[in-house]
Amino acid sequence: MNEAFMLLRRRRGVLEVLPESPGNNGEPVSEAFVDKSPSPEESCWRRERTQLLTEAINRLGPTIRTTILLRDIEERSVKETAQILGASITAVKARVFQGRRKLRESVHRGLLRGVYGDGRVEAQHC
Numbered sequence: 001m002n003e004a005f006m007l008l009r010r011r012r013g014v015l016e017v018l019p020e021s022p023g024n025n026g027e028p029v030s031e032a033f034v035d036k037s038p039s040p041e042e043s044c045w046r047r048e049r050t051q052l053l054t055e056a057i058n059r060l061g062p063t064i065r066t067t068i069l070l071r072d073i074e075e076r077s078v079k080e081t082a083q084i085l086g087a088s089i090t091a092v093k094a095r096v097f098q099g100r101r102k103l104r105e106s107v108h109r110g111l112l113r114g115v116y117g118d119g120r121v122e123a124q125h126c
Helices: 002-012 040-059 062-073 078-085 089-113
Strands: none
Touching (some): 040 062, 062 089, 078 089
């Protein structure tokens, strides 16, 4: 029995690796079995962050919200954004700065408060 226990102890530290022969799509077999999709926790966390950010954007004033959407979501240049809004480049830069600051504060408060609003930091929809 002692010999069997010793054998098990020695094997405990050994990690089996699948051979690196090509799989069905040309990638190594060991990589073919790796699930590259996000974990359920990661998927849930992404949904919650998206929800927090969407709610924070919707709470912005219409002028700042439009500026943030054009600059950060549609990835337009400052000059383009200024032309679309009929504002100066300086005004666009100021609105973007204010909007990002407000979003950062709002999202940060939302994360600290938790999704339920009573201080618990738990997954809401998962």
